[in-house]
Each structure stands twice: as C-alpha cells, then as structure tokens.
Amino acid sequence: MNTGLQSAPKLGRPRDEAARVAILKAANAILEKEGIAGFTIEAVAARAGVSKTTIYRWWPSRGALAVAGFLAEMEPKIAYPNTGSSLMDLVAQLKRVAAVYGSAAGRVLAAIIAEGQRDPHTLVAFMDGYARPRREEAKAILRAGIERGELSRDIDIDVALDALYGPIYYRMLVPLGPLDSTWVETLARSVLAGLAATK
Amino acid sequence: MNTGLQSAPKLGRPRDEAARVAILKAANAILEKEGIAGFTIEAVAARAGVSKTTIYRWWPSRGALAVAGFLAEMEPKIAYPNTGSSLMDLVAQLKRVAAVYGSAAGRVLAAIIAEGQRDPHTLVAFMDGYARPRREEAKAILRAGIERGELSRDIDIDVALDALYGPIYYRMLVPLGPLDSTWVETLARSVLAGLAATK
Amino acid sequence: MNTGLQSAPKLGRPRDEAARVAILKAANAILEKEGIAGFTIEAVAARAGVSKTTIYRWWPSRGALAVAGFLAEMEPKIAYPNTGSSLMDLVAQLKRVAAVYGSAAGRVLAAIIAEGQRDPHTLVAFMDGYARPRREEAKAILRAGIERGELSRDIDIDVALDALYGPIYYRMLVPLGPLDSTWVETLARSVLAGLAATK
Amino acid sequence: MNTGLQSAPKLGRPRDEAARVAILKAANAILEKEGIAGFTIEAVAARAGVSKTTIYRWWPSRGALAVAGFLAEMEPKIAYPNTGSSLMDLVAQLKRVAAVYGSAAGRVLAAIIAEGQRDPHTLVAFMDGYARPRREEAKAILRAGIERGELSRDIDIDVALDALYGPIYYRMLVPLGPLDSTWVETLARSVLAGLAATK
DNA sequence: ATGTAAACGAGACGGTACGTCCAGTCTTGAA
DNA sequence: TTCAAGACTGGACGTACCGTCTCGTTTACAT
Numbered sequence: 001m002n003t004g005l006q007s008a009p010k011l012g013r014p015r016d017e018a019a020r021v022a023i024l025k026a027a028n029a030i031l032e033k034e035g036i037a038g039f040t041i042e043a044v045a046a047r048a049g050v051s052k053t054t055i056y057r058w059w060p061s062r063g064a065l066a067v068a069g070f071l072a073e074m075e076p077k078i079a080y081p082n083t084g085s086s087l088m089d090l091v092a093q094l095k096r097v098a099a100v101y102g103s104a105a106g107r108v109l110a111a112i113i114a115e116g117q118r119d120p121h122t123l124v125a126f127m128d129g130y131a132r133p134r135r136e137e138a139k140a141i142l143r144a145g146i147e148r149g150e151l152s153r154d155i156d157i158d159v160a161l162d163a164l165y166g167p168i169y170y171r172m173l174v175p176l177g178p179l180d181s182t183w184v185e186t187l188a189r190s191v192l193a194g195l196a197a198t199k
Numbered sequence: 200m201n202t203g204l205q206s207a208p209k210l211g212r213p214r215d216e217a218a219r220v221a222i223l224k225a226a227n228a229i230l231e232k233e234g235i236a237g238f239t240i241e242a243v244a245a246r247a248g249v250s251k252t253t254i255y256r257w258w259p260s261r262g263a264l265a266v267a268g269f270l271a272e273m274e275p276k277i278a279y280p281n282t283g284s285s286l287m288d289l290v291a292q293l294k295r296v297a298a299v300y301g302s303a304a305g306r307v308l309a310a311i312i313a314e315g316q317r318d319p320h321t322l323v324a325f326m327d328g329y330a331r332p333r334r335e336e337a338k339a340i341l342r343a344g345i346e347r348g349e350l351s352r353d354i355d356i357d358v359a360l361d362a363l364y365g366p367i368y369y370r371m372l373v374p375l376g377p378l379d380s381t382w383v384e385t386l387a388r389s390v391l392a393g394l395a396a397t398k
Numbered sequence: 399m400n401t402g403l404q405s406a407p408k409l410g411r412p413r414d415e416a417a418r419v420a421i422l423k424a425a426n427a428i429l430e431k432e433g434i435a436g437f438t439i440e441a442v443a444a445r446a447g448v449s450k451t452t453i454y455r456w457w458p459s460r461g462a463l464a465v466a467g468f469l470a471e472m473e474p475k476i477a478y479p480n481t482g483s484s485l486m487d488l489v490a491q492l493k494r495v496a497a498v499y500g501s502a503a504g505r506v507l508a509a510i511i512a513e514g515q516r517d518p519h520t521l522v523a524f525m526d527g528y529a530r531p532r533r534e535e536a537k538a539i540l541r542a543g544i545e546r547g548e549l550s551r552d553i554d555i556d557v558a559l560d561a562l563y564g565p566i567y568y569r570m571l572v573p574l575g576p577l578d579s580t581w582v583e584t585l586a587r588s589v590l591a592g593l594a595a596t597k
Numbered sequence: 598m599n600t601g602l603q604s605a606p607k608l609g610r611p612r613d614e615a616a617r618v619a620i621l622k623a624a625n626a627i628l629e630k631e632g633i634a635g636f637t638i639e640a641v642a643a644r645a646g647v648s649k650t651t652i653y654r655w656w657p658s659r660g661a662l663a664v665a666g667f668l669a670e671m672e673p674k675i676a677y678p679n680t681g682s683s684l685m686d687l688v689a690q691l692k693r694v695a696a697v698y699g700s701a702a703g704r705v706l707a708a709i710i711a712e713g714q715r716d717p718h719t720l721v722a723f724m725d726g727y728a729r730p731r732r733e734e735a736k737a738i739l740r741a742g743i744e745r746g747e748l749s750r751d752i753d754i755d756v757a758l759d760a761l762y763g764p765i766y767y768r769m770l771v772p773l774g775p776l777d778s779t780w781v782e783t784l785a786r787s788v789l790a791g792l793a794a795t796k
Numbered sequence: 797a798t799g800t801a802a803a804c805g806a807g808a809c810g811g812t813a814c815g816t817c818c819a820g821t822c823t824t825g826a827a
Numbered sequence: 828t829t830c831a832a833g834a835c836t837g838g839a840c841g842t843a844c845c846g847t848c849t850c851g852t853t854t855a856c857a858t
Contacts, residue, residue: 012833013823019835037317040813051836056815113372114313118236123374131373158376159366159385167358167365173312174330174368175322177357186358194393211802212854218804239844250805255846410807411849417809435715438839449810454841511770512711516634521772529771556774557764557783564764565756567771571710572728573720575755584756592791609828610827616830637818648831653820 015058022048023055027069032104036111039066063115063122070108071129077105086145090138091188094164095181101172102179110173135161155195163191214257221247222254226268231303235310238265262314262321269307270328276304285344289337290387293363294380300371301378309372334360354394362390413456420446421453425467430502434509437464461513461520468506469527475503484543488536489586492562493579499570500577508571533559553593561589619645620652624666629701633708636663660712660719667705668726674702683742687735688785691761692778698769699776707770732758752792760788 026048030039041062045052059065077100082089101109116123138161145151167187171179225247229238240261244251258264276299280291300308315322337360344350366386370378424446428437439460443450457463475498480487499507514521536559543549565585569577623645627636638659642649656662674697679686698706713720735758742748764784768776 010825011831012825013835015834016823035316041815042813051838052815053817053837054835057834110316114316117234117309117313117372127373127375131375135375155389156385159382159389162366162369162376162382163362163386163390166367166369167361169373170361170365170368173316173372174326176326176330176334177361183358183361186355187362190354190358190393191362191390192393193396194389194391197392197396210800210856212804213856214803215854240846241844250807251846252806252848253804256803261845408851409805410851411809413808433714439841440839443810447810450841451811451843452809455808508714512714515632515707515711515770525771525773529773533773553787554783557780557787560764560767560774560780561760561784561788564767565759566763567767568759568763571714571770572724572766574724574728574732575759581756581759584753585760588752588756588791589760589788590791591794592787592789595790595794610830612829638820639818646831648833649820650822650832651830654829659819 016054019048019050019054020058023050023058023065024069024072026050027065028073028108031066031069031108031111035107036066036114039111041065061119061121063112063119064125066108066112066115067122067125067129070105070112070126073108074100074105074130086141086148086150087192089141090145090164091185091192093138093141094168094188095184097165098168098179098184099181101168106172106179113169113173138165151195160191160195163194164188215253218247218249218253219257222249222257222264223268223271225249226264227272227307230265230268230307230310234306235265235313238310240264260318260320262311262318263324265307265311265314266321266324266328269304269311269325272307273299273304273329285340285347285349286391288340289344289363290384290391292337293367293387294383296364297367297378297383298380300367305371305378312368312372337364350394359390359394362393363387414452417446417448417452418456421448421456421463422467422470424448425463426471426506429464429467429506429509433505434464434512437509439463459517459519461510461517462523464506464510464513465520465523465527468503468510468524471506472498472503472528484539484546484548485590487539488543488562489583489590491536491539492566492586493582495563496566496577496582497579499566504570504577511567511571536563549593558589558593561592562586613651616645616647616651617655620647620655620662621666621669623647624662625670625705628663628666628705628708632704633663633711636708638662658716658718660709660716661722663705663709663712664719664722664726667702667709667723670705671697671702671727683738683745683747684789686738687742687761688782688789690735690738691765691785692781694762695765695776695781696778698765703769703776710766710770735762748792757788757792760791761785 023044026044027039030043030047039062041052041055044065045055048055055065059068077096100106112122112126116126139157142151142155142157142160146153146155164187168179168184171177171183177183222243225243226238229242229246238261240251240254243264244254247254254264258267276295280288280295282288282291299305311321311325315325338356341350341354341356341359345352345354363386367378367383370376370382376382421442424442425437428441428445437460439450439453442463443453446453453463457466475494498504510520510524514524537555540549540553540555540558544551544553562585566577566582569575569581575581620641623641624636627640627644636659638649638652641647641662642652645652652662656665674693697703709719709723713723736754739748739752739754739757743750743752761784765776765781768774768780774780
C-alpha cells in the first residue's frame with residue numbers, strides 16, 4: 001500500500017490522486033452498505049469508475065484496500081480529547097469509540113477483522129495501521145494518569161485497555177446486546193472501579 | 200441444520216451416520232489447519248470422502264457447517280465446573296475458555312465469527328447454538344453468586360460478562376498480546392475487583 | 399477434446415449434448431463472421447448461452463475448439479466423389495475444395511492455421527484431425543490412378559499433392575488473386591500435365 | 598511505418614536511429630525465438646531497451662512492426678540471381694527461398710501471415726511491402742523467359758507462380774513434410790514440366 | 797420378493813470473482 | 828519534438844468454488 005509519500009521517483013506519469021480518493025471512498029461505501037460480502041475488487045473498481053489494474057497496482061489485496069479505506073475515513077474521527085484529567089479523557093474517548101463502532105464504521109471495522117482472519121496480511125495491515133497506534137495513544141493517557149496520581153502504579157496497562165476496549169469489539173462482532181452509551185458508561189465505571197481498587 | 204431428530208419420516212434410505220461424522224470432523228480439521236481461507240465445501244467434501252450433494256443436503260451453507268463442526272467438538276470441552284463458590288467457578292471456567300480459545304479451537308471460532316460478518320445466517324446459528332447458551336450458563340452462575348451474597352445485587356450481569364469475556368474474544372481476533380493464563384488471571388482479578396466495588 | 403465416444407464411464411450427470419452442439423455452432427459462426435480476432439472463449443460462451451467453464455471442461459484451448467468446430471462443420475462437405483476415374487475425381491474434389499475454402503469456411507480454416515502458428519497444440523489438432531486424413535484420402539486416389547495406369551509410377555505422390563493443394567492454401571492465406579474455378583482449372587491442368595509428363 | 602525520409606521537420610529532438618534499429622532487431626529476435634505467441638509490444642520494448650511509446654510512435658500495430666522487422670532482415674537475402682537462363686534463375690531462387698523459409702525466417706514469415714489473418718492492416722503491409730514486389734520480380738523473369746522462347750507464350754504466369762511458390766508456403770504453414778532441397782527440386786521439375794507441356 | 801422412497805457418489809452445469817497480462821493511450825520531466 | 832518511465836482504462840485470460848442439477852446406485856421399510 002503506497003499511500004504515503006516515499007522516495008518519490010518523479011519519473012513517468014504521476015499517480016492519479018483523484019483515482020486514489022475515489023477508490024478509497026468506493027471501498028468504504030461498499031463496506032458500509034453491503035459489508036464484506038459485496039466487497040469485491042470488481043465492485044470497488046466499478047463504483048470508483050476505475051479499472052481493476054489500478055487498484056491492484058496500489059493495494060496488494062482486498063484486505064489492504066479495506067484497511068486503507070478505513071484509515072482514510074477514521075483517522076480524523078477518533079482523536080483523543082484533552083480534558084486535563086486522564087480518566088475523563090479516557091471515558092470520553094471510549095464513548096466516542098463505542099458510538100462510532102456502533103455505526104456504519106463499525107460494519108467496516110468488523111469486515112476488516114473478519115477479512116483479517118482469512119488473510120494474515122490484512123490483519124497485519126490493520127494492526128500496524130490502526131490497532132497498535134490507537135493502543136499506544138491510550139497507553140500514553142493511562143501513563144499520564146499514573147504520573148498525575150489518578151491511577152495506581154500497580155495496574156497492568158495492557159490488561160486495563162483490553163478490559164476497556166475488548167468488550168466493545170466483542171459486542172460489535174457478536175451482537176449479544178446493543179452498543180449504546182448506557183452500556184458503555186456502566187462498563188467504564190465498573191472497569192475503572194476495578195483498576196482503582198487494584199492494591 | 201437437521202442434525203437433531205425431528206418427525207422421523209422413516210421412509211427411504213436412512214441418513215449415513217458415518218458420513219455425518221466424517222463431514223464434521225473434516226470441517227473442523229480444515230478450519231483448524233488452514234483457517235477459513237481453505238474452508239470450502241469442496242475441500243470438506245474431498246477430505247470427508249463424501250459428495251458435495253451430501254453436505255448441501257444437511258447444511259445450508261458454509262457457515263452452518265462450520266458452526267455445527269465447532270459445536271460437535273466444543274460442547275464437551277467447556278462445561279462449567281462446580282466448586283461451590285461462584286467466583287471460583289467463574290474464574291476457573293474463564294481460564295479454561297481462554298486456554299481453549301488460544302489453541303486450535305480458537306482459530307475455528309475466529310473463522311466462524313469472521314464468516315458471521317459475511318453471512319448473517321452463520322451469525323445467527325453461532326449465537327443460537329453457542330454464544331447465547333454459554334452466556335445463560337454464565338449468567339446463572341453470577342445469579343447464584345448474588346444469591347449467596349458473594350456478589351453485590353447492584354452489578355449489571357450482562358456488563359460483567361462482557362467485561363470478562365469480551366477481552367478474550369478481542370485478543371483472539373486482534374492479537375495485540377498473548378492469551379495466556381497470567382493475563383487471564385490479572386484480567387479476572389481486576390474486573391472482579393470492579394464488580395465487588397460496585398456499591 | 400472429448401468429442402468422440404470413449405469408455406463412457408456413465409457416472410455422474412451426463413454431458414449436455416445440446417450445449418456441445420451450441421458451442422461448436424457458436425464457434426463456427428464467430429470464426430466465419432469475425433475471424434480469429436473476435437474469437438474469444440468469452441464470446442463463444444456468450445453466443446452459445448453457456449458458461450466458460452463448460453467450454454474449458456471439454457476443450458483445452460481456443461485452437462482446439464476452433465478445430466473441433468471446423469471439423470463438425472466440414473466433415474460432410476468434402477468427401478471425395480467417385481467417378482471411376484482417379485483424375486476426374488481428383489479434379490472434381492479440388493474444385494470443390496477451392497470453392498469451399500473460398501467461402502466462409504475458408505476464413506475459419508485460415509483462422510485455424512493462424513492460431514496454429516501461435517499454439518502448437520492447435521496445429522497438431524488440425525493436422526491430426528483434418529490435414530493428414532484428407533491427405534491420406536488424396537493419396538489413395540492417386541495410388542489407385544497409378545494402379546489403373548492413369549498416372550505414371552514415377553510420380554512422387556506427396557509432391558503431387560503439395561503442388562495441387564499448396565496453391566489453394568496459398569491463395570487462401572495470401573490473397574494475391576482470387577480462388578475461383580477458372581484459376582483452379584488452369585492450375586489443375588497445368589500441374590497434372592507436369593505429372594503426366596514425368597518420365 | 599515512417600521509416601523513410603519525409604518532409605524532415607528538423608524541429609525538436611531528432612529521431613533516435615539506434616532505437617529504430619534496436620526495435621527492429623528485437624522484433625525479429627522475438628519472432629524467431631518465440632514465435633508470434635511471445636511477440637508483444639511490451640516484450641519488444643523491453644528487449645530493445647526502449648519505451649512502448651517509442652514503438653507506438655513509429656509503427657501503428659504489432660503486425661506493422663513485424664513486417665518492418667521482417668523486411669529489414671529479409672530484403673538482402675532473396676535477390677534473384679542472374680544466370681542468363683530464366684529457368685535456371687527461377688529454380689535457383691526457388692531453392693534459396695525454400696531454404697530461407699525453412700529456417701528461422703520462416704517462423705517470422707509464418708507469424709506475419711498468421712497475424713495477417715487477424716489484422717487486415719498487417720496483411721496489406723505484408724502484401725504491399727513484400728509479397729507483391731517479390732511476385733513482380735518473379736513475373737519479370739518468367740516474361741523474360743517467354744521472350745527468349747524458353748517458355749511457352751500460353752502459360753498463365755500467375756498460375757505458374759502460384760504452382761511454384763504455393764507449395765512452399767503450404768509446407769511452411771502446414772508441416773505435412775519437410776521443406777528440403779530434394780523436395781523443392783522434385784517440385785520444381787514437375788511443375789516446370791507442366792508449364793513446358795502447356796501447348 | 798418386490799416396490800417405493802430417500803440418501804448417496806459422481807460429476808456436469810451456469811455463474812461470479814479472482815488476479816494477471818497486454819493493448820493502446822495518457823502525462824510527466826529530461827534530452 | 829523525441830524519448831523513458833510509468834500510470835491509466837479496458838478486455839480477455841484461465842482458474843477456483845459456488846450452489847444446483849441430473850444421473851445411476853444403494854439401502855431400508857412397507858407391501
């Protein structure tokens with residue numbers, strides 16, 4: 001996936017930026033509307049008004065394209081807020097994430113994780129491009145909270161984040177119940193209470 | 200999935216039990232070894248030494264077959280223990296579940312959830328046949344714990360179970376870290392502390 | 399190319415005869431109308447109302463299909479006559495061949511020879527299925543003529559047939575002039591005179 | 598094919614002669630080695646170390662390029678000899694042609710004729726640039742032979758040339774037998790006998 | 797014992813999408 | 828103005844499986 005700017009060889013016809021954008025938009029639209037079932041390279045090409053070749057030139061697989069489309073759409077949507085309080089920031093962002101994942105974007109994300117089970121490259125792309133960076137951001141917040149004394153030094157940061165975000169992904173993929181704000185709040189309160197209680 | 204015994208028409212050649220078993224075994228084996236990518240009806244038929252027709256006669260779709268195979272293999276493996284203490288039972292079972300999901304069975308389960316994102320019928324089959332029954336068992340334990348006074352009356356049982364099992368599914372599908380017993384213990388302790396702390 | 403009747407295993411769904419015929423007819427029609435340029439497997443499939451798979455199941459390549467179509471159409475058209483006189487038979491057949499090759503069938507034949515230059519299998523199929531059998535028939539006639547004393551024992555049968563048929567193929571492929579009956583007659587007279595004059 | 602010198606615009610960068618030669622050489626080499634199957638513009642460009650653009654700028658189609666390459670290589674090889682005797686000249690040249698067509702050049706020629714069946718422009722280019730000029734030379738020889746009384750005034754020159762050259766092309770395209778000198782001699786003797794016998 | 801009815805193996809069939817190749821066109825910067 | 832590089836649209840390739848179908852064969856029970 002050559003979305004970024006690398007050595008920029010400058011030779012030959014430059015990449016068509018409009019096509020790139022159209023492809024990512026089409027990928028997202030299809031994933032949102034029809035889910036992974038209708039997400040074929042041919043469908044994306046048709047919707048974007050682009051030839052299959054152009055897609056294959058820039059993205060090695062269906063999954064890579066899905067991830068790229070998701071990132072393009074998501075990146076602006078889930079920045080962490082900054083309220084001065086780690087816990088407030090965390091809860092606020094958790095609610096925002098739950099809201100986003102409960103909407104169309106959640107279907108895209110679910111599709112990507114599903115595709116990731118089929119194609120390891122997709123999983124890697126998703127983890128490198130999205131999952132791990134988000135986790136790092138979240139870790140930073142928790143660490144800040146520890147510095148400020150809002151959280152105990154004894155908590156296991158990874159476990160804490162798994163406990164907070166895991167349930168959201170779980171409900172997104174296995175709809176045992178709704179992903180609404182009441183639920184998130186109850187969850188956050190409960191889990192944070194556990195963290196606070198740690199030793 | 201007509202695995203059960205219904206009106207038993209009794210006419211004609213009876214169903215070949217050996218074939219049924221061979222198919223489920225083959226389905227599991229393929230799902231474990233190659234994941235969802237290699238899980239095609241043709242592959243299952245070939246491995247089971249059975250014709251495609253026979254598979255389609257009894258299972259309506261790939262997903263239904265996967266779920267059936269998973270249930271056949273799983274059912275015996277994750278019964279709840281009974282130690283007299285709800286919390287002990289819960290933790291023990293949680294650890295067992297994590298261990299099982301971290302092994303080959305986890306790959307099968309991941310494949311089923313992935314297929315469920317593509318085909319709603321598969322999701323329904325999985326939820327009806329597996330997810331919800333397990334959840335009911337777990338709820339019963341928690342309720343018993345409340346009765347016995349081990350747990351507060353104020354906890355939200357569903358949230359509690361999401362907080363306990365969600366992270367396991369999360370790590371199974373998005374490998375941000377290992378699914379080992381240390382992690383499960385830390386997680387369980389932390390979440391249960393939160394539940395206990397609930398006023 | 400399993401056009402003929404072989405061991406007839408009898409197992410499974412029997413081949414759809416109507417499809418086979420439709421495919422051969424479509425192949426011929428396209429070859430006649432558009433030449434080798436428009437002769438794609440997809441076009442044949444579409445015209446025959448058949449899936450590509452069905453074509454590939456029975457014919458290994460474009461060329462094999464073209465040859466099969468040609469044989470199906472041609473076989474009845476160029477049997478040798480039998481006038482009692484070898485030379486008369488020969489000339490009569492030569493004229494018929496020229497007439498046929500000058501028509502739509504000629505375009506099919508030209509296409510096959512062209513495809514044969516690209517794909518050796520096609521050439522082999524054409525030679526085994528058509529060129530050599532025809533040549534053998536012609537040789538038999540010449541041999542009969544020698545037996546009856548109509549032709550000299552000294553002629554080289556292969557050279558004689560090359561001299562008679564070569565020019566027809568030449569004109570068919572390289573249109574330096576028409577392939578009409580006047581020309582064939584002149585040619586036949588001239589060449590046969592040469593044969594008669596041999597020693 | 599703008600190989601010749603036209604109005605000489607003189608403006609801008611001049612045509613790269615080395616590229617022109619490299620392209621023709623590459624075209625020939627590929628045609629000889631891999632036949633028409635491997636003869637793609639991209640392959641020629643790669644082998645010649647030239648961009649596709651440059652090829653398309655000067656030759657309108659694959660066939661045109663093939664013909665140009667063939668002419669560049671062939672022109673010097675098949676000039677008519679001059680022994681003073683038309684018949685001797687004719688036979689000598691016939692043998693030379695057969696020898697050449699039986700070698701690598703024959704594969705190129707066969708490829709061109711094949712391509713000509715697919716693309717009329719190629720056929721025209723081949724006929725205008727090669728087939729007809731050669732035929733005119735041959736006709737001149739026959740006419741000279743008639744003038745000198747070596748040949749009858751009654752022979753049909755076109756038929757005579759078809760009878761002599763047709764079989765060579767035939768054997769080149771449909772390998773029913775070798776294209777060796779023994780065969781050519783027998784053929785020439787036989788056909789010329791027929792011409793001589795023509796009243 | 798004989799018929800009837802469903803299960804089964806085999807494999808042909810119409811389709812969809814795959815990922816690739818090449819055609820022929822275009823857009824850029826350098827020569 | 829030519830050229831190298833390489834992006835672009837587009838058509839066909841040959842393959843893999845899908846889910847359906849049509850056979851002939853097998854197995855049981857009901858007559």
